[in-house]
Amino acid sequence: MTTPDNNAPGQRAATTPAKDPWDLPDVSGLVVGVLGGTGDQGRGLAYRLGRAGQQVIIGSRSADRARTAAEEIGAGVQGAANDECARRSDVVIVAVPWDGHAATLEALRDDLAGKLVVDCVNPLGFDKRGAYAIVPKEGSAAEQAAGLLPESRVTAAFHHLSAVLLQDPSVERIDTDVMVLGDARADTDIVQALAARIPGMRGVFAGRLRNAHQVESLVANLISTNRRYKAHAGLRLTDV
Numbered sequence: 001m002t003t004p005d006n007n008a009p010g011q012r013a014a015t016t017p018a019k020d021p022w023d024l025p026d027v028s029g030l031v032v033g034v035l036g037g038t039g040d041q042g043r044g045l046a047y048r049l050g051r052a053g054q055q056v057i058i059g060s061r062s063a064d065r066a067r068t069a070a071e072e073i074g075a076g077v078q079g080a081a082n083d084e085c086a087r088r089s090d091v092v093i094v095a096v097p098w099d100g101h102a103a104t105l106e107a108l109r110d111d112l113a114g115k116l117v118v119d120c121v122n123p124l125g126f127d128k129r130g131a132y133a134i135v136p137k138e139g140s141a142a143e144q145a146a147g148l149l150p151e152s153r154v155t156a157a158f159h160h161l162s163a164v165l166l167q168d169p170s171v172e173r174i175d176t177d178v179m180v181l182g183d184a185r186a187d188t189d190i191v192q193a194l195a196a197r198i199p200g201m202r203g204v205f206a207g208r209l210r211n212a213h214q215v216e217s218l219v220a221n222l223i224s225t226n227r228r229y230k231a232h233a234g235l236r237l238t239d240v
């Protein structure tokens, strides 16, 4: 079926009113899982979303490790093994290292069926000249996830956030934009709305999954910026 979202430019049906791109759904009742949630990025996202009132479950390869980390995080965050975390969540953020990305998702394919998956993995290498982008054969980590999870709705977001700022309870607001990518508008709208639950943050649609590589690899540039200026740089998209 043809919808306004997949029409070519200029082909929008005259009778279909354009949707306000900032008209986002209420996501406050969704349960958010974080695979690899015992790491810095997962802890930080879990803390911020929990602090905003979201129900959050962090996952780990070890249920005990997840429960211990959840207690340390506070903010109502719970812990479970990765598979249980996936099953109990509506939205599942993937926050494992690139090295473990494919194997983790493959093992959780059934648990993630029907879920909205949000990949925040940045495939990067490091050498003595700093960080550099790796080009996955699928194009990006997000496209690898989409290939491995045919029954999930895969999106990509939260790549450019500083785990240090996310985890620092003295930081009240994180003024930054979150680039959200995905092929289904209903799904990217949900992820944008989740980002907007965190004070200072705004989720901005940034294209389909085939454009995820640039977004993932931009982190290598941010790491270089952070090293030079001893900062925790984020991004703002202007004029939107």
Ligand SMILES: NC(=O)c1ccc[n+]([C@@H]2O[C@H](COP(=O)([O-])OP(=O)(O)OC[C@H]3O[C@@H](n4cnc5c(N)ncnc54)[C@H](OP(=O)(O)O)[C@@H]3O)[C@@H](O)[C@H]2O)c1
Pocket: 035, 036, 037, 038, 039, 040, 041, 042, 059, 060, 061, 062, 065, 066, 094, 095, 096, 097, 098, 099, 100, 101, 104, 120, 121, 122, 123, 158, 159, 160, 161, 162, 163, 164
């Ligand atoms: N750190 C940041 O500032 C930041 C910002 C944006 C995006 N990211 C992305 O977020 C992801 C996580 O980053 P991080 O710094 O939090 O990483 P991390 O601490 O190295 O790993 C996160 C968690 O993943 C699990 N894990 C480790 N190796 C694994 C493997 N081979 N297979 C499955 N799970 C494994 C571990 O949990 P268990 O041992 O408990 O299972 C670990 O606590 C990365 O892909 C990164 O590119 C990070």
